[in-house]
Amino acid sequence: xxxxxxxxxxxxxxxxxxxxxxxxxxxxxxxxxxxxxxxxxxxxxxxxxxxxxxxxxxxxxxxxxxxxxxxxxxxxxxxxxxxxxxxxxxxxxxxxxxxxxxxxxxxxxxxxxxxxxxxxxxxxxxxxxxxxxxxxxxxxxxxxxxxxxxxxxxxxxxxxxxxxxxxxxxxxxxxxxxxxxxxxxxxxxxxxxxxxxxxxxxxxxxxxxxxxxxxxxxxxxxxxxxxxxxxxxxxxxxxxxxxxxxxxxxxxxxxxxxxxxxxxxxxxxxxxxxxxxxxxxxxxxxxxxxxxxxxxxxxxxxxxxxxxxxxxxxxxxxxxxxxxxxxxxxxxxxxxxxxxxxxxxxx
Amino acid sequence: xxxxxxxxxxxxxxxxxxxxxxxxxxxxxxxxxxxxxxxxxxxxxxxxxxxxxxxxxxxxxxxxxxxxxxxxxxxxxxxxxxxxxxxxxxxxxxxxxxxxxxxxxxxxxxxxxxxxxxxxxxxxxxxxxxxxxxxxxxxxxxxxxxxxxxxxxxxxxxxxxxxxxxxxxxxxxxxxxxxxxxxxxxxxxxxxxxxxxxxxxxxxxxxxxxxxxxxxxxxxxxxxxxxxxxxxxxxxxxxxxxxxxxxxxxxxxxxxxxxxxxxxxxxxxxxxxxxxxxxxxxxxxxxxxxxxxxxxxxxxxxxxxxxxxxxxxxxxxxxxxxxxxxxxxxxxxxxxxxxxxxxxxxxxxxxxxxxxxxxxxxxxxxxxxxxxxxxxxxxxxxxxxxxxxxxxxxxxxxxxxxxxxxxxxxxxxxxxxxxxxxxxxxxxxxxxxxxxxxxxxxxxxxxxxxxxxxxxxxxxxxxxxxxxxxxxxxxxxxxxxxxxxxxxxxxxxxxxxxxxxxxxxxxxxxxxxxxxxxxxxxxxxxxx
Numbered sequence: 035x036x037x038x039x040x041x042x043x044x045x046x047x048x049x050x051x052x053x054x055x056x057x058x059x060x061x062x063x064x065x066x067x068x069x070x071x072x073x074x075x076x077x078x079x080x081x082x083x084x085x086x087x088x089x090x091x092x093x094x095x096x097x098x099x100x101x102x103x104x105x106x107x108x109x110x111x112x113x114x115x116x117x118x119x120x121x122x123x124x125x126x127x128x129x130x131x132x133x134x135x136x137x138x139x140x141x142x143x144x145x146x147x148x149x150x151x152x153x154x155x156x157x158x159x160x161x162x163x164x165x166x167x168x169x170x171x172x173x174x175x176x177x178x179x180x181x182x183x184x185x186x187x188x189x190x191x192x193x194x195x196x197x198x199x200x201x202x203x204x205x206x207x208x209x210x211x212x213x214x215x216x217x218x219x220x221x222x223x224x225x226x227x228x229x230x231x232x233x234x235x236x237x238x239x240x241x242x243x244x245x246x247x248x249x250x251x252x253x254x255x256x257x258x259x260x261x262x263x264x265x266x267x268x269x270x271x272x273x274x275x276x277x278x279x280x281x282x283x284x285x286x287x288x289x290x291x292x293x294x295x296x297x298x299x300x301x302x303x304x305x306x307x308x309x310x311x312x313x314x315x316x317x318x319x320x321x322x323x324x325x326x327x328x329x330x331x332x333x334x335x336x337x338x339x340x341x342x343x344x345x346x347x348x349x350x351x352x353x354x355x356x357x358x359x360x361x362x363x364x365x366x367x368x369x370x371x372x373x374x375x376x377x378x379x380x381x
Numbered sequence: 382x383x384x385x386x387x388x389x390x391x392x393x394x395x396x397x398x399x400x401x402x403x404x405x406x407x408x409x410x411x412x413x414x415x416x417x418x419x420x421x422x423x424x425x426x427x428x429x430x431x432x433x434x435x436x437x438x439x440x441x442x443x444x445x446x447x448x449x450x451x452x453x454x455x456x457x458x459x460x461x462x463x464x465x466x467x468x469x470x471x472x473x474x475x476x477x478x479x480x481x482x483x484x485x486x487x488x489x490x491x492x493x494x495x496x497x498x499x500x501x502x503x504x505x506x507x508x509x510x511x512x513x514x515x516x517x518x519x520x521x522x523x524x525x526x527x528x529x530x531x532x533x534x535x536x537x538x539x540x541x542x543x544x545x546x547x548x549x550x551x552x553x554x555x556x557x558x559x560x561x562x563x564x565x566x567x568x569x570x571x572x573x574x575x576x577x578x579x580x581x582x583x584x585x586x587x588x589x590x591x592x593x594x595x596x597x598x599x600x601x602x603x604x605x606x607x608x609x610x611x612x613x614x615x616x617x618x619x620x621x622x623x624x625x626x627x628x629x630x631x632x633x634x635x636x637x638x639x640x641x642x643x644x645x646x647x648x649x650x651x652x653x654x655x656x657x658x659x660x661x662x663x664x665x666x667x668x669x670x671x672x673x674x675x676x677x678x679x680x681x682x683x684x685x686x687x688x689x690x691x692x693x694x695x696x697x698x699x700x701x702x703x704x705x706x707x708x709x710x711x712x713x714x715x716x717x718x719x720x721x722x723x724x725x726x727x728x729x730x731x732x733x734x735x736x737x738x739x740x741x742x743x744x745x746x747x748x749x750x751x752x753x754x755x756x757x758x759x760x761x762x763x764x765x766x767x768x769x770x771x772x773x774x775x776x777x778x779x780x781x782x783x784x785x786x787x788x789x790x791x792x793x794x795x796x797x798x799x800x801x802x803x804x805x806x807x808x809x810x811x812x813x814x815x816x817x818x819x820x821x822x823x824x825x826x827x828x829x830x831x832x833x834x835x836x837x838x839x840x841x842x843x844x845x846x847x848x849x850x851x852x853x854x855x856x857x858x859x860x861x862x863x864x865x866x867x868x869x870x871x872x873x874x875x876x877x878x879x880x881x882x883x884x885x886x887x888x889x890x891x892x893x894x895x896x897x898x899x900x901x902x903x904x905x906x907x908x909x
Contacts, residue, residue, distance in 0.1 A: 260751040266749070
């Protein structure tokens with residue numbers, strides 16, 4: 035226990051230093067942008083947690099980041115660099131829309147909503163498994179294949195929105211809106227906070243259990259740490275890599291379905307504001323630990339929720355949020371590098 | 382430019398001398414008081430097993446590593462810290478085992494790169510470099526495609542580029558780190574021709590190898606390293622392959638403590654354990670020759686229950702390939718390898734485990750452990766595949782923890798808890814994890830590959846005791862090691878590998894001189 039406590043303490047220290055560095059750099063950027071850091075922070079806070087509605091909004095933005103962050107983390111645990119969360123998110127949303135707004139739109143809610151979720155997860159899993167299979171059996175670097183599949187997914191969406199899935203009036207490239215019986219219920223009155231948050235929280239538990247209490251999750255972690263040792267001990271390395279990508283894609287696809295069914299309702303081009311990419315930062319900031327990922331998703335969610343208010347009342351562009359995100363990632367990568375150096379110095 | 386003037390500052394006939402060099406990496410002592418003297422115009426072989434410290438010594442000569450103790454004498458000056466700059470001033474060049482070339486650049490660009498850092502003037506550099514390099518290549522009888530990308534060149538040509546590069550820097554002392562490891566036999570002969578040419582030009586060469594025949598045919602003198610210590614330096618005329626092999630793997634005089642407390646070995650002809658069919662039997666097993674590997678040729682042997690068969694030999698004579706057959710990572714071309722009378726060809730990695738084949742892999746970090754996972758998880762690595770430890774979709778975590786805890790106690794693995802990262806344990810304790818995992822299933826056949834590599838005396842004794850216990854309980858053990866002491870101390874019979882063949886299978890009381898001869902490739906009538 036002492037050991038766990040110590041390593042947790044070390045993680046906390048690194049995280050604190052990293053956040054401090056982020057704060058310093060943010061202040062610098064804000065000052066350079068001609069604003070006052072106090073105003074900016076107040077505005078950020080007001081936007082992210084100033085009212086019940088704002089809190090709901092923050093949590094709503096946290097949900098897809100948490101799901102995609104967990105998804106990406108599963109693949110990363112197996113040392114598969116899934117940069118395709120974005121594409122998996124999109125195909126998940128497409129499948130969810132096809133099921134919920136077209137194919138079975140008249141089913142009753144208790145059946146339709148789970149169906150929408152499951153179809154999103156399955157579509158994402160299949161999309162992820164393509165890259166996993168290419169990597170495991172054909173040696174295609176997954177970084178490249180997943181990025182390419184992001185483009186394919188975006189183009190697929192575009193094609194569908196101009197063709198088979200365009201809404202009935204053909205007025206704009208968007209899909210038919212989900213009917214009420216396919217929408218996730220609101221769970222906090224006077225806000226838009228929807229049921230997806232519960233799904234994301236459940237996903238934390240599921241991922242933790244999968245990784246740490248099942249043989250498959252164990253095999254996944256061994257493959258991630260030392261594929262040679264895994265192979266020598268009889269683990270099917272290729273299959274483990276494919277299933278890691280499928281799980282990863284499933285969570286990203288689920289995020290797409292949740293976002294559609296809980297918040298947006300219909301598909302349009304540029305449907306995802308880069309959740310699949312932010313997920314990489316979320317997962318790394320959370321050091322691939324499911325519970326820490328929840329915190330880092332909340333952090334990113336709050337930033338994104340607060341950005342609008344920051345623009346309005348502190349008079350700085352909301353683009354600044356992306357700078358803050360970028361700064362966060364840089365500080366984070368630096369801190370991980372420092373940790374790795376410290377580890378190798380100790381070993 | 383064909384003959385170098387004799388260096389004025391070496392009155393005592395020395396090009397480079399290393400005295401009492403010590404180098405430590407953490408707790409591990411790579412070099413322990415090594416002496417090495419290079420004379421002008423000689424090819425000096427540095428011979429030793431993997432991990433004997435050859436590359437480390439070379440890097441110190443090149444100024445790439447700083448010794449923790451000892452001195453380097455060069456051009457009459459004594460250095461305690463020999464830097465890269467000192468090495469360059471002294472005219473020391475190195476051809477690395479893994480070439481230091483930029484593969485996305487052309488040959489001439491690579492050469493100019495080295496020149497640019499030396500001279501600093503860029504204009505006309507490429508043309509000038511090409512002119513000088515062409516002259517050098519012509520002198521050595523080579524044609525090199527100067528404008529091709531390095532990545533497109535065969536390995537042998539890349540090595541030539543490396544050699545030309547060191548000569549561009551006018552190196553008087555050239556260090557070659559296992560230059561023949563990457564070459565085909567014909568390329569090796571060509572390399573030797575050039576090395577001799579370089580010697581005739583008056584340059585001094587250090588040639589690192591663990592191949593005895595190469596050393597014998599090429600070199601003038603040879604220094605043998607063993608576990609970071611100098612075993613001795615001899616003139617090539619005063620030695621022979623058998624003598625060198627013996628020096629490399631252990632001296633005959635050295636009395637091993639382990640041997641004295643060893644139980645009396647049952648004589649191989651004793652029928653006590655041979656009543657049933659052998660646990661494992663190889664009949665004329667051969668593998669497909671592949672570049673840079675040793676093909677196994679007609680291996681025939683069998684191991685009975687309760688028997689330890691030692692496989693001796695200089696490293697690189699087919700040991701790795703033999704182990705891979707058992708690991709299920711290599712197919713064989715002809716012959717038959719059977720485990721309990723069943724062909725191993727059909728058995729996957731996992732089936733082998735279930736049938737009772739366990740392996741202590743030669744490199745625990747590469748194939749044995751997941752260092753980023755905990756001790757408990759590493760101990761449970763294979764148990765998680767057994768039905769006893771899973772329940773449907775779930776791992777039976779408590780049972781696994783009890784299992785790991787039991788192994789921790791039984792095998793005396795020193796760690797305060799199961800959740801410690803395996804990577805933070807000492808080498809001995811890490812190896813205990815591997816051994817615990819291999820032995821816990823009471824395997825009928827245990828392949829122990831260099832089971833004590835890098836371990837201290839205490840841990841080594843522990844491993845030896847465990848192997849003996851397993852054999853006493855009726856397990857068959859194949860012990861593959863380059864430590865002759867270890868083989869002799871543990872084995873009932875010894876099979877000697879040389880260039881992929883079994884030279885002979887002899888009882889373990891065979892004199893070391895005979896074993897040394899066999900390791901040098903000499904056939905001895907065996908009665909195993």
